[in-house]
Amino acid sequence: MIKSLTVGDFIEKTKDNLKVQVLAGGDGMERTIAIADINRPGLALAGYLDFFAFDRVQVMGLTEINYMKQLEPRLLRERLERVLKYEIPCFIVTRGLTPPAEFMEFADRASVPVLRSLLTTTKVVSKIIVFLDNQFSPETSLHGVLVDVYGVGVVIMGRAGVGKSECALELLERGHRLVADDVVLVRRRGDRFLYGEGSSLLRHHMEIRGVGIFDVKNIFGVGSIRNTKRISLIVELEDWDASKEYDRVGFTEDSYTVLEVKLPKITLPVRPGRNMAIIIEVAALNHRLREMGVDSERLLSEQLNQAIASAEKTPDDFEP
Secondary structure (H helix, E strand, C coil): CCCCEEHHHHHHHCCCCCCCEEEECHHHCCCEECCCCEECCHHHHCCCCCCCCCCCEEEECHHHHHHHHHCCHHHHHHHHHHHCCCCCCCEEECCCCCCCHHHHHHHHHHCCCEEECCCCHHHHHHHHHHHHHHHHCCEEEEECEEEEECCEEEEEEECCCCCHHHHHHHHHHCCCEEEECCEEEEEEECCCEEEEECCCCCCCEEEECCCEEEEHHHHHCHHHECCEEEEEEEEEEEECCCCCCCCCCCCCCEEEEECCEEEEEEEEEECCCCCHHHHHHHHHHHHHHHHCCCCHHHHHHHHHHHHHHHHHHCCCCCCC
């Protein structure tokens, strides 16, 4: 997770989405953006500065531009002088509008970049929030393999050599898609969702002991890979331990916490003869059912309880 972003970097990274041009304040490209949100400075331009969120990107649309144009030049200069005393990262004018000359003059004097986009205000706001949220979101890494199985992002974890990559390889053979092998870069979006991707150097590559590193896209085709995927399920592979009790009915719910987000986790014991890829497929489909509100274990438990209750209520027909 980065702590801040310069305005210059912001322009470079959003040039394809926002297509901004610099109108004024070109000397302020080293100003920093440190909050993943925006502010509409209408109230500040009207003179109310008590709760001015000056440390955010300031987005100005038709309302703000027309308001400044209607102010008397003396009053406008007074308002701009007060507003631009704050450490504002930058202004973004939407709809291809042109701010008043006084605004450009004060922005140049204070070295506050003024950018312009041809997009509507709504689109500019949504694109900036999504971009900054992605830039400032917490991130970490997991040692494992991330595979898209029937639309479910499954991270296969376990000790080195337990068979994570081999299991993922069989899933690829069965038509599923690889996101990352060995190192999964995880980023949190919002408070509930985790997204994983591979490193830039090893993306779409796998390593199999005895074979080496190979390019999954070139061998299995472009349909066998994904750049990023939301993580929904953790599967941990471990060596079979005869002395350990493993869950056989699914009533026990285990979890794994990553970046303060709790993910469902299942533990699968590995031993010769077990087809782990098929088991992971079933686990992914069962997880999809749960997300749709169908809990097989709970339904079975309710049916068993109903059967027991019915048996207890049935009178004994053989009593005299």
